[in-house]
Amino acid sequence: MKLRPENQISLRKAHGMTLIETVVAGAIASVVLMVAGVLALYGLRSFAAMGNYTELDAQSRNALDQISYDVRHATQVLSYQSAISNKSLVLSNSLRIPPMTIRYIWDGNSRTLACEKNDQGEVVYLTGCDAWDVEFYRRTPQPGPMMMFLPATNGAGNLDATAVKMIAMTWKCSRPLMGEKRNTESVQTAQIVLRNNQSP
Numbered sequence: 078m079k080l081r082p083e084n085q086i087s088l089r090k091a092h093g094m095t096l097i098e099t100v101v102a103g104a105i106a107s108v109v110l111m112v113a114g115v116l117a118l119y120g121l122r123s124f125a126a127m128g129n130y131t132e133l134d135a136q137s138r139n140a141l142d143q144i145s146y147d148v149r150h151a152t153q154v155l156s157y158q159s160a161i162s163n164k165s166l167v168l169s170n171s172l173r174i175p176p177m178t179i180r181y182i183w184d185g186n187s188r189t190l191a192c193e194k195n196d197q198g199e200v201v202y203l204t205g206c207d208a209w210d211v212e213f214y215r216r217t218p219q220p221g222p223m224m225m226f227l228p229a230t231n232g233a234g235n236l237d238a239t240a241v242k243m244i245a246m247t248w249k250c251s252r253p254l255m256g257e258k259r260n261t262e263s264v265q266t267a268q269i270v271l272r273n274n275q276s277p
Contacts, residue, residue, distance in 0.1 A: 129252050133263035140202035141267055147179050148269040154238040162186055166211055183209040209248045216242035243270050
C-alpha cells in the first residue's frame with residue numbers, strides 16, 4: 078500500500094528536530110540570554126551609580142548648608158589642628174547667648190566629618206569622607222584680575238587665627254559600587270566668609 082503525497086508531507090511534519098537543529102537553536106538562545114544578561118547588569122550598575130551620586134550630592138548639600146550657616150555667624154577661629162588621619166577646626170560665636178563653640182572633626186579612619194556644638198555631642202555631617210581640607214584667608218584680596226585672597230598667616234608663616242576672615246573648605250566623599258570603588262566620588266568646594274568677624 079502506497080501513501081499519498083499529502084500523507085508523506087504530514088509524516089515529515091510530525092518528525093522532531095534533528096540534533097543539528099537543536100544545537101543551533103541552543104547556541105542562538107545562549108547568545109540572546111548572554112546579551113540580555115550583560116545589558117541587565119549594565120543597567121543595574123548605571124542605576125546604582127546614579128543612586129550613589131544622588132545620595133552623595135544630597136549629603137554634601139546638607140553639610141554645606143549647615144557648615145555655611147555656622148561659619149557665617151562665627152566671630153572667630155579658635156584653633157585648627159591638622160594630621161594625616163585626623164583634623165579639627167574650632168570656631169566661636171560670641172554674639173550668641175550663651176556664646177557657642179563649634180567644633181568640626183574629620184576622622185580619616187572612620188571617614189566621617191562631624192560637628193559638635195557646646196559639648197552637645199557629635200552630629201555626623203558626612204560619611205564616606207575620604208578627605209577634608211581647610212584653608213584660611215584674610216579680608217583683603219590681592220590686587221589683579223583674579224580674586225586671590227591673602228593667607229591668614231603671621232610673619233613666621235603660621236596661622237593667625239585673629240586675621241581669618243574667609244575659610245575655604247574642600248571635601249571628597251565616595252562610596253563603593255557593587256563592592257568596588259568606581260566613579261562615585263563627590264567633590265565639594267566652598268569659600269565662606271565669617272560675617273561677624275570684624276578683623277581688619
